[in-house]
Amino acid sequence: MKKVLALVLAVIMVMSLAACGSKTDTPTEAPKTDDAPQTTEAVGSDAAPAGAIKVGAIGPLTGDYAIYGSAVANGIQIAIEEINAKGGLQFELLSEDDQGDPTMSVNAYNVEMEKGMQVLLGTTTSGACAAVADVANEERVFVLTPSASNPVVNEGKDNVYQVCFTDPNQGASSAQTIKSLGLGTKIAVIWNNAQDYSTSIYQSFMAKAQEIGLEVVSDTTFSDDGNADFSVQLQDAANAGADLVFLPIYYTPVVAIMQQADAAGYGFKFFGVDGMDGLLAVEGFNTALAEGSYMLTPFDANKTDDLTASFVASYEAKFGVTPNQFAADAYDAMYIFYAACQELGFTSETTPQEICEAMIPWMQSFTYTGLTGEGMVWTADGCVSKVATAYVIRDGAYASVD
Amino acid sequence: MTMFLSNLISGISLGSVYAIIALGYTMVYGIAKMLNFAHGDIIMVGAYICFTCLYSLGLSPAVGVLASVMVCTLLGILIERLAYKPLRQATSLAVLITAIGMSYFLQNLAQMIWGANPKSFQTVIPAGNLSIMGGELKISYVSMVTIAASVVVMVALSLFVGRTKMGRAMRCVSEDKGAAQLMGVNVNLTISVTFAIGSALAAIAGVLMCSAYPTLKPTTGAMPGIKAFTAAVFGGIGSIPGAMLGGILLGVIEILGRAYVSSELGDAFVFAVLILVLLIKPTGLLGKKIHEKV
Numbered sequence: 036m037k038k039v040l041a042l043v044l045a046v047i048m049v050m051s052l053a054a055c056g057s058k059t060d061t062p063t064e065a066p067k068t069d070d071a072p073q074t075t076e077a078v079g080s081d082a083a084p085a086g087a088i089k090v091g092a093i094g095p096l097t098g099d100y101a102i103y104g105s106a107v108a109n110g111i112q113i114a115i116e117e118i119n120a121k122g123g124l125q126f127e128l129l130s131e132d133d134q135g136d137p138t139m140s141v142n143a144y145n146v147e148m149e150k151g152m153q154v155l156l157g158t159t160t161s162g163a164c165a166a167v168a169d170v171a172n173e174e175r176v177f178v179l180t181p182s183a184s185n186p187v188v189n190e191g192k193d194n195v196y197q198v199c200f201t202d203p204n205q206g207a208s209s210a211q212t213i214k215s216l217g218l219g220t221k222i223a224v225i226w227n228n229a230q231d232y233s234t235s236i237y238q239s240f241m242a243k244a245q246e247i248g249l250e251v252v253s254d255t256t257f258s259d260d261g262n263a264d265f266s267v268q269l270q271d272a273a274n275a276g277a278d279l280v281f282l283p284i285y286y287t288p289v290v291a292i293m294q295q296a297d298a299a300g301y302g303f304k305f306f307g308v309d310g311m312d313g314l315l316a317v318e319g320f321n322t323a324l325a326e327g328s329y330m331l332t333p334f335d336a337n338k339t340d341d342l343t344a345s346f347v348a349s350y351e352a353k354f355g356v357t358p359n360q361f362a363a364d365a366y367d368a369m370y371i372f373y374a375a376c377q378e379l380g381f382t383s384e385t386t387p388q389e390i391c392e393a394m395i396p397w398m399q400s401f402t403y404t405g406l407t408g409e410g411m412v413w414t415a416d417g418c419v420s421k422v423a424t425a426y427v428i429r430d431g432a433y434a435s436v437d
Numbered sequence: 438m439t440m441f442l443s444n445l446i447s448g449i450s451l452g453s454v455y456a457i458i459a460l461g462y463t464m465v466y467g468i469a470k471m472l473n474f475a476h477g478d479i480i481m482v483g484a485y486i487c488f489t490c491l492y493s494l495g496l497s498p499a500v501g502v503l504a505s506v507m508v509c510t511l512l513g514i515l516i517e518r519l520a521y522k523p524l525r526q527a528t529s530l531a532v533l534i535t536a537i538g539m540s541y542f543l544q545n546l547a548q549m550i551w552g553a554n555p556k557s558f559q560t561v562i563p564a565g566n567l568s569i570m571g572g573e574l575k576i577s578y579v580s581m582v583t584i585a586a587s588v589v590v591m592v593a594l595s596l597f598v599g600r601t602k603m604g605r606a607m608r609c610v611s612e613d614k615g616a617a618q619l620m621g622v623n624v625n626l627t628i629s630v631t632f633a634i635g636s637a638l639a640a641i642a643g644v645l646m647c648s649a650y651p652t653l654k655p656t657t658g659a660m661p662g663i664k665a666f667t668a669a670v671f672g673g674i675g676s677i678p679g680a681m682l683g684g685i686l687l688g689v690i691e692i693l694g695r696a697y698v699s700s701e702l703g704d705a706f707v708f709a710v711l712i713l714v715l716l717i718k719p720t721g722l723l724g725k726k727i728h729e730k731v
Contacts, residue, residue, distance in 0.1 A: 096553075097544075097545060097548060097553075098656065099654075099656050101548060101553030101655075102553045102554050102555065102654075105553055228701050255700040256700050256701045257700065257703070258701065258703070258704060263650065264447065264451050264649075264650060264691075264692070266443075266444070266447035266451075266692065267444065267447070267692055267695045267696045267700060267703075268700060270440060270443060270444065270447075270696070271696070271700075274440060287555045287652055287654070288652070290555065290557050290651065290652050291650055291651060291652045294557070294651045295650070297564070298564055298565075298566065298577045298579065299566065299575055299577060300566055300568075300575050316554075317554070317555060317556065317557045318492060318554065318556045318557065319488065319492045319556050319557040319558060319559050319651075319653075320557035321557070356552070356554055
């Protein structure tokens with residue numbers, strides 16, 4: 036009897052807590068251990084139309100990188116809803132959680148293949164994507180990753196294409212932009228040495244900086260994307276007399292860096308890359324701290340063109356948050372595949388292998404204009420060519436640098 | 438020299454956060470003889486409650502801190518009742534695994550309620566800093582409050598355990614649960630109170646930690662929790678002054694290691710300390726060696 040009472044109380048507690056939550060953008064399961072393959076059916080399971088083409092998404096829906104994986108799954112979800120509403124070709128999203136872990140990611144891939152996945156729009160993170168891409172390459176399944184930007188993802192694999200910029204491309208453009216706009220003379224770099232994304236941008240930035248004569252006076256790292264203490268890194272930058280801090284990292288640590296730099300009274304200018312997109316939407320963040328910071332990004336949620344405005348509006352209505360660049364890349368990825376289905380006549384009966392062999396030559400001849408760029412084209416090694424636009428943050432919004 | 442002092446202050450400030458968390462760890466371990474790995478996640482819940490009060494409900498910081506202390510206290514008692522009490526007679530391994538499960542449960546519950554998007558915690562302490570030595574050395578108010586709070590908490594906790602009736606009951610339970618029960622000590626109540634105090638401390642730690650390092654997400658408590666556990670072992674698990682000393686030393690070692698040896702190896706220093714302590718002085722700096730009588 037007592038046990039029953041305890042159980043009932045526990046259920047009531049969970050329900051009431053869940054009820055006071057204002058925003059729930061990622062449905063998850065209750066507790067779980069690390070060892071079991073994740074089979075979280077996150078989104079898209081509701082009312083799949085009959086004869087739908089099955090599209091796979093894999094990314095971290097829980098854990099440290101949950102925000103990125105859920106943004107990707109949500110972006111694809113929005114695109115699929117729009118496309119399905121048009122009538123004609125119908126799509127169904129299979130979404131699995133991998134917590135950004137390569138082993139779990141391959142498990143998730145196998146689960147989705149068993150469910151009849153025909154193409155993979157993933158995975159979200161580079162490390163996991165490289166592992167999945169190896170398997171997909173052998174099995175001849177086409178992979179179009181919205182966000183895995185490391186070159187290791189598609190090196191030597193003809194079936195893996197990226198929607199996002201590659202990391203080296205960003206590092207070099209950042210150095211070039213800092214130099215040509217004259218943003219700083221003494222540069223400090225703070226990067227995350229536990230992350231492929233950050234490391235790869237850092238390396239190409241340093242190479243380019245040396246080539247064009249940009250002076251890097253302080254070079255420090257961290258390895259925890261969470262609640263890190265940045266006093267040492269900021270102190271090092273200040274002692275070296277840096278005037279600009281280059282941050283080739285995701286926006287979560289950027290929040291901490293800006294706040295700690297402000298609390299300690301350092302007056303640095305900051306320069307970020309596309310991972311910094313999303314900074315201004317962080318709840319509770321004092322956007323005045325980011326005022327005058329620069330960043331490179333392919334996506335700006337404040338742009339007023341019809342495509343961006345309608346995407347942002349439906350994303351906000353459905354998920355309660357402003358979409359970031361990951362969601363936008365994912366949305367583009369889904370529309371690229373939709374265009375392929377229309378032109379190449381894929382149906383729910385087409386095998387993944389047939390799709391893969393048809394997609395590879397088609398991608399190289401295809402030009403796409405979407406949320407994250409105009410006239411995007413792909414090389415045979417799967418890299419996209421699109422322009423990285425530099426923005427400056429003014430009055431809490433992105434503004435053109437000119 | 439100023440740079441060294443400045444790093445030292447950062448280290449002590451970070452160490453004070455570890456110390457407050459470690460105090461909760463060490464108390465629960467000392468009295469209930471279990472490692473509550475969910476402690477770090479109670480910190481995270483405390484910070485979220487405070488964030489919700491300040492940001493979503495627009496309440497004052499004092500109310501936010503109070504609310505988070507109250508919610509965490511209740512949560513601590515509830516967790517103990519539902520998850521740990523039924524395992525009072527089970528092996529310590531079963532309890533340990535339950536605690537790890539509870540840690541994941543809290544993380545996922547927080548993600549369900551507040552979402553995976555990181556929040557930027559609004560500090561409950563006025564931003565700004567005290568400039569000394571002609572402006573060369575800056576100490577932020579948050580650091581000063583954190584250091585002061587950890588000292589106050591440690592002294593209060595020592596007095597409570599050493600001087601009050603409940604404190605005496607705690608020491609009895611810690612020494613021998615069975616004998617304490619025979620002497621008329623209410624063991625279940627004592628353990629509940631221990632969890633209540635430990636969780637209230639976790640709430641304070643959460644608010645202070647997020648005031649200094651403002652990113653808040655469901656996994657925020659995980660790493661500091663593990664480091665504070667290291668601090669508790671370093672100082673001698675079960676010892677209240679030991680947790681304080683271990684926490685502060687660990688913070689200083691981490692910051693100085695990052696500043697003067699390698700910024701890539703900050704976390705490695707912390708865990709290297711754990712290994713060294715376990716090899717050289719397994720009872721920790723201030724831990725007592727207990728002779729097992731056969």
